[in-house]
Amino acid sequence: MNPALQGLITIVLGVGGCVGYFYFSNQFLDKVLYPAKGPNAGRNINRANMIRPWLFLAPALIALGFYLVYPVFETLRLSLTDRDAGGAFVGAENYSQMLSEPKFWEALRNNMMWLIVVPAASTAFGLLAAQLTDSIKWGGVAKSLIFMPMAISFVGAAVIWKLVYDARPEGTEQIGVLNAIYLFFSDGDPQTWLTIPFWNNFFLMIVLIWIQTGFAMVILSAALRGIPEETIEAAIVDGANPFQIFFKIKVPQIMATIVVVWTTITIVVLKVFDIVFAMTNGQWETQVLANYMYDKMFRANDWGVGSAAAMVIMLLVTPILVWNVYNARKEMR
């Protein structure tokens, strides 16, 4: 069957099915199971209203349960079993095998560097961009343009930046901007930036910083505009200079938002996969956890170690998960 046709049928069935399910299940509840008439009308209405929320929630809960909750436990189970031995329980063997691999430690080290550099740089640039664009006339356009990389796929960004980092043999015209600038200021040889161990990690991080700065800017700009003007006026009257106003008056007031931006970007960083996969595929000591996991699962077909690596990512996410849930609950009270 033609995929486009299949897609169309799926849309019709999916949407129709959802609407049908919600409509008919409600009809069934109100007309057949607990009709709001007869001797027990009042009791029936109450019962129907007790059940109805679950009718509304059911498809979402089933999907969430199957696609997000169950996999967490299943991955935990898989990480403790050996696929080659018919799924036998092997305890922590996968983990100890993973811990003995230098590639894993390389991935963990790189991930830690990503975790420090990318959220910090994106938030800093975002704050700078927000402050700059908020105080000029063409700030809207500037915001749009800085925000634009957000719409570009990680793979597209990888191609864009590979062109920037491109290196041509010595003596020929350089077509990568970075080498052109480098050779303009120094007499060295053209560098293949992505193959220089350790530093190449930073060249990959730049790509994600470039993408995430726009996000940080949008959120922080809204927070900056929400600062009560009296506080700033008072500071001006007291003779504060623009830098003091920014760092001592504005930044402390939007600290909560900065934390939100920081943690959101941290989550993105922990899952970073496409950029590394497309640009270096973990060669030249640029491995990260998500790509390591993909290597193990789908190249080496080692589900045990792959699942163990996935659990490490989950473990790193957990503090943020707990923090978010804690805050959400506090807000609801």
Add this chain to the structure above:
Amino acid sequence: MDNIAGKKSSLSWAVNIATLALVLLWLFPTVGLLVSSFRTADQIFSSGWWSSMFAQESQNPAIRVSGAEQKVGDLYVIEGNLFDGKEAVVTAWGTSSRAPQAYAPGETVELTRDRTITLQDNGDFTFTATQSQQDKRLQRVFTTATSAPDFTLDNYRTVLFSGAGTDNMAKAFFNTLTVTIPATIIPILVAAFAAYALAWMEFPGRALLIAAVVGLLVVPLQLALIPLLKFHNEIGIGKGYLGVWMAHTGFGLPLAIYLLRNYMVGLPRDIIENARVDGATDFQIFVKIILPLSFPALASFAIFQFLWTWNDLLVAMVFLIDSSGQTTVMTRQIVELLGTRGGNWEILATAAFVSIAVPLAVFFLMQRYLVRGLLAGSVK
């Protein structure tokens, strides 16, 4: 901000310049790719894209003289133009790759076997020989020439229509579209009902469910790959569109529910309670009141989900693309091009831009909703 107290900031020009620098820095890489996609392979390799806007001097690849032979006196003569009428000014030329800049324009050079060649600065050449050159390989000429900016749509023609194998993105484009549209529409509806229940219906366990949704927002989908692939294989879906639609629906739901609930909870209570008093059922309230009022939030999520599914690589690789390669999506094909055709920037740049163009269009048209969604979606 600094004008509040009535004094104009002396920093204002610095702010303008700093902003401009930041914007240019952010734009520069993308523009590089866009410009490159309009250049030929030779142009891309002979000069940086930033110099393509200006007339530039560059060393051209060897061009073999060709044309009809005429007999003039004792000599066989071939005349013509090296550049096929394209505008270019030769500054130096040569007849061997070892000395490509040996001669000045206008010079006549003696070749072996009594042949001569003359090249003018506009590319006109005169080639003479004492014997007929019919069926012989003619002289190659190396030129260094200044040519006007020159752009072409050929790359797009190759990538969209005429290209063979992985050069042709047409199929992958439609595959991506096929993945994206159902994967965007279906979660909206499922999430909207759930969000309404979590926002406006009273039932035990509601707070717990909301907290669970907030928690699920950050669960890495990496954990779901193997268990779900196993599950899909067991129920007989295997790798295919159905699997990828379901996966995207599942992964998109937490954000959808969270965004929509946050929005719906802010809708005025009066409207909903009045409707209840007038005897409307929850289903009617939802369809007739909540859904239309929630349009901005629905649009926000739709844009997020669209961008995310269009740009996705991992989910498509795991749940969709099988060994036949018939269902490959654009991101996957670009990664393949990066591997096999890493040096063919004209194809790579164009292919990447074809895949970027649609999200960029959506971004610029719907930016308002995107920003609104971001502001509502970041966990406070």
